[in-house]
Amino acid sequence: MKVLESAFAREFIRMSENGWDQGWHERNGGNLSYRIKKEEIELVKDDLKFHGEWADIGTSVPDLAGEFFLVTGTTKYFKNIPIYPEDTLGIIEIDDSGEKYRVRWGYLNGGKPTSELPTHLMNHEIKMKATQERHRVIYHAHTPNVIALTFILPLKDEVFTRELWEMCTECPVIFPDGIGVIPWMVPGGRDIAVATSKLMKKYDVVIWAHHGMFCSGEDFDSAFGLMDTVEKAAEILIKVLSVTPKKLQTITSDNFRDLARACNLRLPERFLY
Numbered sequence: 032m033k034v035l036e037s038a039f040a041r042e043f044i045r046m047s048e049n050g051w052d053q054g055w056h057e058r059n060g061g062n063l064s065y066r067i068k069k070e071e072i073e074l075v076k077d078d079l080k081f082h083g084e085w086a087d088i089g090t091s092v093p094d095l096a097g098e099f100f101l102v103t104g105t106t107k108y109f110k111n112i113p114i115y116p117e118d119t120l121g122i123i124e125i126d127d128s129g130e131k132y133r134v135r136w137g138y139l140n141g142g143k144p145t146s147e148l149p150t151h152l153m154n155h156e157i158k159m160k161a162t163q164e165r166h167r168v169i170y171h172a173h174t175p176n177v178i179a180l181t182f183i184l185p186l187k188d189e190v191f192t193r194e195l196w197e198m199c200t201e202c203p204v205i206f207p208d209g210i211g212v213i214p215w216m217v218p219g220g221r222d223i224a225v226a227t228s229k230l231m232k233k234y235d236v237v238i239w240a241h242h243g244m245f246c247s248g249e250d251f252d253s254a255f256g257l258m259d260t261v262e263k264a265a266e267i268l269i270k271v272l273s274v275t276p277k278k279l280q281t282i283t284s285d286n287f288r289d290l291a292r293a294c295n296l297r298l299p300e301r302f303l304y
Contacts, residue, residue: 034075034136035116039067043101043120046170046251047112053259055172056109061243062145065251066155066167067099067122078136079122085131090149090221092156093129100125102151104142118142125152146219147171150245153228158247161232166247168254173243176265181240183272186212188230191238192302197281198264198271200290205260207296211237218242236261 034040043065050056050063072079100123103112107119121137123144132144145151151169158166184190192209196202211230216223218239227245230237235257237245244261248254271278282290284303291298 032074032078034078034122037071037075039065039071040101040116040120042251044113044116046255047103047109049255050170050172050258051109051112053172053262055174055243055258055262057173059106059108061109061170061172062103062147062151063171064100064102064145064148064151064155064169066095066159067101068167072099075136080135081133083134085126085133086143088125088130088132088149088152090153090224091128091130092125092152094156094160095125095152096127096129098125098155099123099135100152100155102144102148104138104144105146107142147224149219149221149224150227153224154231154245154247157228157231158235162249165249166235168248168251170246170248170254170258171243172258174258174262174265176262176269177238177244178241179269180265181212181238186214186240188212188234189302189304193304194268195261195264196287196302197278198267199260200282202260202264203287203290203298204294204296206234206236206257207291207298208234209236209299209302210234210261213237213239215240215242 047063055061102121102123104119104121112119117137118139121144122135123132124135125132154169188209188211191212211234213226227237235247246254246258248257287298287303
């Protein structure tokens, strides 16, 4: 089977289109990666080739040794993914040390994976261990309402979580563990990858101040749905704050406790101040 005929590649491309349609990927902004299942690699193995030498990842992810990933390319535009998938996307293989990768498919014309590959792979390693290998998708987008909030809310996990939970009853159901927030850092390097992966041990959503958001999910639908829910809650909050700095009524801490009992959730008390 050709890579582009596989279900995982088709879903990857569909999600990329959806993100572009939402306005989350100006120019070459944002990136997406998927940890491919062994049976999926087996189906497309005849379409995989060797496109060069091993290259440094920029960090160490030993638990991902031997894994394969479908990853968006650096400087590539999400709007072009459905049109030129073999140019904008690639499959990489991680070496036995977890410190190098090589291209096995895609990245035509000398392309390579996203510059934020260290963050993606460190997040994959964390979520693979934390979820008994269930999580396979890491998604980064430049969601405008979330970015706007990083200029006006304190950059604290508790504040972002509580404020966004209050915007929609479904929010604590969809991200009950809360949201992590990182102050501004230079993107693309190991330092921000380490900071993000530390928060990914606790959360499925991490916000990069003045930059965007990372989400982790079991599959494409769950990762996209999580991103969409957080961004919609941020849009509602922006609208509320645009009208008045003080809410006349909201969902209270006791309301959240009632919701947790009704939906069999475990909402951390530190968000119910």
